[in-house]
Amino acid sequence: MASITKLTGFPEWLPAERIVEQYLLDTLRRVFELHGFCSIETRSVEPVDFLLRKGEIDKEVYGVRRLQGGESDKDALALHFDLTVPFARYVLQNAGKLDFPFRRYQIQKSWRGERPQQGRYREFVQADIDIIDRAELAPHFESELVLVIADVFAALDIGVAQMHINNRKLCEGFYRGIGIEHCAPVFGAIDKLDKIGGTKVHEILRTAGLSQQQADQCLALASICTPDDSFAEQVRALGVTHPLLEEGLAQLLAVIRAAHAAAPGFAVADLKIARGLDYYTGTVYETTLVGHEELGSVCSGGRYDELAADGKVSYPGVGLSIGVSRLLSRLLAQGIVRASRSVPTAVLVAVLNEQHREASNAAARLLRGRQIATEVSPNAAKFGNQIKYADRRGIPYVWFVGDDGQHEVKDIRSGEQLAVDVQTWQPPTRDQYPQIVKEETP
Amino acid sequence: MASITKLTGFPEWLPAERIVEQYLLDTLRRVFELHGFCSIETRSVEPVDFLLRKGEIDKEVYGVRRLQGGESDKDALALHFDLTVPFARYVLQNAGKLDFPFRRYQIQKSWRGERPQQGRYREFVQADIDIIDRAELAPHFESELVLVIADVFAALDIGVAQMHINNRKLCEGFYRGIGIEHCAPVFGAIDKLDKIGGTKVHEILRTAGLSQQQADQCLALASICTPDDSFAEQVRALGVTHPLLEEGLAQLLAVIRAAHAAAPGFAVADLKIARGLDYYTGTVYETTLVGHEELGSVCSGGRYDELAADGKVSYPGVGLSIGVSRLLSRLLAQGIVRASRSVPTAVLVAVLNEQHREASNAAARLLRGRQIATEVSPNAAKFGNQIKYADRRGIPYVWFVGDDGQHEVKDIRSGEQLAVDVQTWQPPTRDQYPQIVKEETP
Numbered sequence: 001m002a003s004i005t006k007l008t009g010f011p012e013w014l015p016a017e018r019i020v021e022q023y024l025l026d027t028l029r030r031v032f033e034l035h036g037f038c039s040i041e042t043r044s045v046e047p048v049d050f051l052l053r054k055g056e057i058d059k060e061v062y063g064v065r066r067l068q069g070g071e072s073d074k075d076a077l078a079l080h081f082d083l084t085v086p087f088a089r090y091v092l093q094n095a096g097k098l099d100f101p102f103r104r105y106q107i108q109k110s111w112r113g114e115r116p117q118q119g120r121y122r123e124f125v126q127a128d129i130d131i132i133d134r135a136e137l138a139p140h141f142e143s144e145l146v147l148v149i150a151d152v153f154a155a156l157d158i159g160v161a162q163m164h165i166n167n168r169k170l171c172e173g174f175y176r177g178i179g180i181e182h183c184a185p186v187f188g189a190i191d192k193l194d195k196i197g198g199t200k201v202h203e204i205l206r207t208a209g210l211s212q213q214q215a216d217q218c219l220a221l222a223s224i225c226t227p228d229d230s231f232a233e234q235v236r237a238l239g240v241t242h243p244l245l246e247e248g249l250a251q252l253l254a255v256i257r258a259a260h261a262a263a264p265g266f267a268v269a270d271l272k273i274a275r276g277l278d279y280y281t282g283t284v285y286e287t288t289l290v291g292h293e294e295l296g297s298v299c300s301g302g303r304y305d306e307l308a309a310d311g312k313v314s315y316p317g318v319g320l321s322i323g324v325s326r327l328l329s330r331l332l333a334q335g336i337v338r339a340s341r342s343v344p345t346a347v348l349v350a351v352l353n354e355q356h357r358e359a360s361n362a363a364a365r366l367l368r369g370r371q372i373a374t375e376v377s378p379n380a381a382k383f384g385n386q387i388k389y390a391d392r393r394g395i396p397y398v399w400f401v402g403d404d405g406q407h408e409v410k411d412i413r414s415g416e417q418l419a420v421d422v423q424t425w426q427p428p429t430r431d432q433y434p435q436i437v438k439e440e441t442p
Numbered sequence: 443m444a445s446i447t448k449l450t451g452f453p454e455w456l457p458a459e460r461i462v463e464q465y466l467l468d469t470l471r472r473v474f475e476l477h478g479f480c481s482i483e484t485r486s487v488e489p490v491d492f493l494l495r496k497g498e499i500d501k502e503v504y505g506v507r508r509l510q511g512g513e514s515d516k517d518a519l520a521l522h523f524d525l526t527v528p529f530a531r532y533v534l535q536n537a538g539k540l541d542f543p544f545r546r547y548q549i550q551k552s553w554r555g556e557r558p559q560q561g562r563y564r565e566f567v568q569a570d571i572d573i574i575d576r577a578e579l580a581p582h583f584e585s586e587l588v589l590v591i592a593d594v595f596a597a598l599d600i601g602v603a604q605m606h607i608n609n610r611k612l613c614e615g616f617y618r619g620i621g622i623e624h625c626a627p628v629f630g631a632i633d634k635l636d637k638i639g640g641t642k643v644h645e646i647l648r649t650a651g652l653s654q655q656q657a658d659q660c661l662a663l664a665s666i667c668t669p670d671d672s673f674a675e676q677v678r679a680l681g682v683t684h685p686l687l688e689e690g691l692a693q694l695l696a697v698i699r700a701a702h703a704a705a706p707g708f709a710v711a712d713l714k715i716a717r718g719l720d721y722y723t724g725t726v727y728e729t730t731l732v733g734h735e736e737l738g739s740v741c742s743g744g745r746y747d748e749l750a751a752d753g754k755v756s757y758p759g760v761g762l763s764i765g766v767s768r769l770l771s772r773l774l775a776q777g778i779v780r781a782s783r784s785v786p787t788a789v790l791v792a793v794l795n796e797q798h799r800e801a802s803n804a805a806a807r808l809l810r811g812r813q814i815a816t817e818v819s820p821n822a823a824k825f826g827n828q829i830k831y832a833d834r835r836g837i838p839y840v841w842f843v844g845d846d847g848q849h850e851v852k853d854i855r856s857g858e859q860l861a862v863d864v865q866t867w868q869p870p871t872r873d874q875y876p877q878i879v880k881e882e883t884p
Contacts, residue, residue: 007485007519012532014539015480015546022481033786034810036817039460043452043565044486044551048509063509066502066555067490067520077449078509090454097456099784099834101820104457109486113508123485138820140799147803151810261800262807342541344475357582358703361589365704368476368593375478378543378580392541 009116010123011325013332019339021125021328023436024156025107028127028322031152032105035144037129040104042086045077051085060113079111083128084319088308091132091315100315101133101141107324119295119326128301130319132308137316139251142283142303143258145320149287149299150263152322157438158331160290163299164225164270165255167283170235170248171221171271177242178217180210184278190222191274198223222272228260229253231269248282255283281305285320289330298327340435341394344373346427347409348390349399351380359401366422367399372432374399387412396431451558452565453767455774461781463567463770465878466598467549470569470764473594474547477586479571482546484528487519493527502555521553525570526761530750533574533757542757543575543583549766561737561768570743572761574750579758581693584725584745585700587762591729591741592705594764599880600773602732605741606667606712607697609725612677612690613663613713619684620659622652626720632664633716640665664714670702671695673711690724697725723747727762731772740769782877783836786815788869789851790832791841793822801843808864809841814874816841829854838873 006012013021029039045064052061062079080086083106091098107127116122129148131141146163153161168187175183189204198219205215217238224234232249252269259267275284282303289298301320308315331337347367349360357376364374375395377386383400390398391412400408400417409425410417426432448454455463471481487506494503504521522528525548533540549569558564571590573583588605595603610629617625631646640661647657659680666676674691694711701709717726724745731740743762750757773779789809791802799818806816817837819828825842832840832854842850842859851867852859868874 006535007487007489010485010487012483012485014536015482018481018483034813034815036785036787036815038457038785039464040457041454041460043449043454044553045449045452045565047449061509062506064504064506064521067505068502069555079506093448094456099831103785103817111486113511123487133820140796141820144818258800262803343478343480343545345478354582358700361704371476373476373478375545376586378575378583389541 007122009121011121011329013328014342016339016342017328017332019342019434020332020337020436021324023337023339024324024328025125025127027155028107028152028324029105031148031155032127032129035103035129035148035151037103037105037148040087040090040106041108042080042083042090042106044079044109046080046086046089048076048078050089051078051080062111062113081112082110083108083126083321084130084307087128087130087132087319088315091308092310095134095310095313095315101131101137103129103131105129119329121325121329124323124325125328127322127324128319130317132315132317132319134313134315137303137318139254140258141318142251143255145301145318146255146259146267146285147262149285149320149322150259150266152299153266153287154263158289158327158337159292161266161287161298162290163259163267163285163287164273165252165259165267165283165285166269166271166273167248167252167255168275168280168302169244169282170252171274173242173245173248174221174235174238174240175218177240177245178214180214180218182208186210186218187274190218190272193222193272224271225268227265227268229256229269231256231271235271251282275300275302279304279307281316283318289327292330295326295330298323335439337439338437340437341396343375343393343395344434345375345393345395346372346432347374347397347399348386348395349374349376349401350383350386351377352401352403353380356380356401356403359405360399363399363401363407363422367425370426372427394434397427449564451563453563453771455770456784458781458784459770459774461784461786461876462774462779462878463766465779465781466766466770467567467569469597470549470594470766471547473590473597474569474571477545477590477593479545479547479590482529482532482548483550484522484525484532484548486521486551488522488528488531490518490520492531493520493522504553504555523554524552525550525568525763526572526749529570529572529574529761530757533750534752537576537752537755537757543573543579545571545573547571561771563767563771566765566767567770569764569766570761572759574757574759574761576755576757579745579760581696582700583760584693585697587743587760588697588701588709588727589704591727591762591764592701592708594741595708595729596705600731600769600779601734603708603729603740604732605701605709605727605729606715607694607701607709607725607727608711608713608715609690609694609697610717610722610744611686611724612694613716615684615687615690616663616677616680616682617660619682619687620656622656622660624650628652628660629716632660632714635664635714666713667710669707669710671698671711673698673713677713693724717742717744721746721749723758725760731769734772737768737772740765777881779881780879782879783838785817785835785837786876787817787835787837788814788874789816789839789841790828790837791816791818791843792825792828793819794843794845795822798822798843798845801847802841805841805843805849805864809867812868814869836876839869 064077185208280302284302286297287299299322303318305316349364351360360376367374398410407422506519627650722744726744728739729741741764745760747758791806802818809816840852849864
């Protein structure tokens with residue numbers, strides 16, 4: 001039946017995979033909330049003209065229309081392609097009801113009609129954090145977000161992550177210092193460095209009108225990458241001066257030093273990080289999983305000044321977005337993590353015969369009352385078959401309510417079966433909830 | 443600016459309201475998992491022809507198209523209007539990888555282009571549970587779901603809920619027993635009983651070709667509503683016999699008796715419950731909040747036999763859907779519940795001056811390490827202003843790191859300030875997380 005074929009780019013997970021996704025989402029939420037971020041969600045749709053006003057037409061937006069509708073074009077809606085633009089709108093709309101600086105996290109799906117590729121989806125979950133203030137945003141927030149993300153990856157415990165940080169003012173000041181007037185094409189070219197290499201980028205810069213020496217200098221700047229504050233000396237050694245360069249240097253130094261103090265080894269100053277998006281005006285971030293660099297950045301963002309502005313007041317902010325679906329698909333595809341079982345259930349209560357089902361139900365109620373996820377066997381088949389039902393799903397315990405009202409529980413992994421008290425028995429925590437099993441890295 | 447106006451029917455919540463929504467969702471998830479239901483999510487879109495094949499065009503489906511796309515009509519997509527139809531598709535698609543009977547819960551948004559009204563949205567969150575099996579579904583699952591929902595409302599603790607249960611076989615058997623051949627129009631008319639009253643329904647039934655006596659009998663059946671199994675006598679007193687009626691009576695008796703035993707007072711047999719949807723074939727459920735009956739059903743569903751079938755195998759199931767957005771909007775609008783604060787933060791660490799920010803950060807890290815949500819003050823303003831920052835958000839504690847490394851914590855509600863050990867201090871649980879405050883019912 002054609003109508004039930006998979007849709008490329010719209011991932012769906014099996015129950016055991018979904019447990020891994022829930023682990024990611026729960027961990028993100030927990031760390032974000034520990035850092036005082038509020039949860040919000042925005043509606044899935046925005047007016048088309050609002051989504052496209054930033055010239056983001058390359059994002060391949062999905063339009064939305066009532067099939068029976070007679071809306072005019074000005075009412076046309078589209079699915080959001082990220083969580084930043086809707087967040088900016090939410091802030092403007094609710095400015096009078098929010099307390100600033102406003103810290104929010106937002107974990108939702110977004111949609112892009114791009115050609116699906118490995119790790120790129122048309123429907124995907126993102127987890128964003130932003131801190132936004134009215135009129136001015138204190139610079140220490142640009143350091144703070146690095147530490148939140150360091151905590152996120154420490155809590156996820158899925159491998160070593162490294163955040164690559166740059167500052168657009170530093171680069172723009174540098175470019176201006178060597179006489180470049182139009183910086184956007186240079187950012188665009190440098191952004192491609194990892195993909196196409198220095199020779200090709202040099203050609204693009206020359207085509208864009210840069211002199212041989214200017215192009216050399218841009219590439220020299222982009223090659224600087226240090227795990228500490230020594231990048232500043234290397235930049236100064238290039239002999240360029242400009243007030244904006246100094247401002248950017250000072251900001252990047254502050255961010256790198258704060259990161260170095262609180263989460264040593266997590267952040268590097270990497271002066272080739274450009275971020276394609278126009279709206280970033282200061283610190284920019286990209287994050288790679290060490291050993292999975294070809295996956296690209298799993299957590300990116302930056303500082304912006306003008307994203308939310310209502311004519312009278314502007315709301316500068318800084319934010320980062322974690323590509324949850326991209327991360328999850330990699331973790332699953334490479335078997336880096338898996339769930340210890342496919343169901344939440346810790347205990348299956350066997351059913352002696354259908355007349356005894358209520359006795360099994362009563363035992364299950366007592367266990368659930370102590371937060372032990374419990375199912376009652378769907379049938380009163382031979383106990384061997386009821387045990388198989390548990391085994392297929394990875395349910396660790398099968399519970400028996402005897403004809404005489406005696407309770408026994410069998411650990412079906414060891415085969416051990418013990419008489420127990422239904423009022424007090426408790427499984428170990430590692431059995432109570434599905435566990436996330438990490439494969440040992442060789 | 444027109445583009446940032448609210449879109450009617452697409453609700454968005456403020457942070458404190460979102461905390462209430464998270465409480466609802468977390469509670470639903472916890473109870474569903476305690477009963478052994480797996481979480482799944484399905485993609486937001488389905489092929490248009492798949493969504494409309496059940497003749498659900500009255501659902502006002504939203505079509506989805508790449509604005510830059512050149513798709514042909516056969517590739518057209520639409521947003522799902524419920525979670526049942528996508529779930530049926532998911533089961534067919536993954537049948538080989540799922541274990542049956544398959545118990546799943548699914549908490550996601552759905553979209554309908556209907557005219558928005560009080561409590562009816564165009565984008566809304568639903569929480570569904572279903573148990574689906576291959577070829578045959580044991581009847582005890584129809585009782586089991588009632589007990590899951592009883593546990594849900596007990597755990598939510600937002601007022602008294604009552605589930606109204608009927609059985610379509612019982613009604614259909616009764617209708618056939620009095621000589622009615624086409625039952626669908628009768629179900630449709632009875633479904634309107636609460637809205638338009640018995641006189642109007644009687645007229646509709648007469649117009650549909652029923653005799654005076656047949657219409658009387660249908661209304662007599664629909665008027666039966668008992669909190670126990672006495673409905674069966676009242677049905678039999680109407681003097682109609684039919685094998686299907688007997689089958690339905692036996693099923694409804696089993697469900698009501700099981701509910702009565704495990705959750706007394708929660709379920710009533712209510713023989714006017716019809717459910718408009720064609721696909722229900724046995725037990726049907728509706729749930730009202732006592733005192734909020736005009737809100738309509740907040741949790742509905744039923745037993746279905748043919749929703750998922752791939753030509754060779756059918757997958758009968760039983761499911762219920764909770765209208766989370768409808769419930770939430772009522773709870774918020776009537777002030778029935780609210781969050782104790784608007785942020786997750788339990789502690790604000792004050793900043794003596796910007797040179798001491800790292801000392802405040804270090805204290806915050808230690809607190810977060812013990813799962814205490816902590817923010818550091820955004821500025822080094824006068825302590826009075828930093829306390830105001832906490833007060834505005836409902837953050838209960840402000841933490842001070844002295845110049846001498848001494849730590850003190852102030853409960854800003856009582857004003858009490860104590861010297862404490864940053865390595866061991868712990869707030870009471872009721873302060874550690876935002877609490878859901880229930881208004882006393884007068």
